[in-house]
Amino acid sequence: MTFVAARTALIAVDLMPRLVDQDMGPHRGADVVARTAELAAALRTAGGTVVLVRVERPNVTEQPPGSGFVPELQPQAGDVVVVKRTIGAFYGTGLDAELRERGVDTVIMAGLATTMGVESTARAAADHGFEVIFAADAMSGVTATEHDHAVTVILPRFGAVHDTKHLLAVLG
DSSP states (O other): OOOOGGGEEEEEEOOOHHHHTSOOBSSOHHHHHHHHHHHHHHHHHTTOEEEEEEEOOTTOSSOOTTOSOOGGGOOOTTOEEEEESSSSSSTTTOHHHHHHHTTOOEEEEEEEOIIIIIHHHHHHHHHTTOEEEEEEEEEEBSSHHHHHHIIIIIGGGTSEEEOHHHHHHHHO
């Protein structure tokens, strides 16, 4: 697997305190955050794009506590910030146009939860013609069983599945 960092975006989905603090499996939220932050730093250094996605509940006057980004993944200059109101990060957000404007042709997926926001965003990315790579240990499911099923059966149908260590080596 090869990709050009300058044409690659890391899409970090829903790494918000209120979700990261939930009991997930097989990876703890803090571990997902740490690995995603490492990927983000490496991709920025290599000239790629980082997309930080968070969800807001529609039709409420105030979002629940913990709805911002985790401290380890605060937006930096050049990052794309997406606020979604659906499961996936493409619908109604302008994400496709943001990526195309930057010449992105490949996305690396990370975040929470594997079979919700990550998978929905990845499916849309594939539908939009992007190459998709999954950072399997920089995402987690609500349960280990659903995560493991997704990374071994479902997600390989949409793209390549690798661990963070391998992706960092490619970026390195």
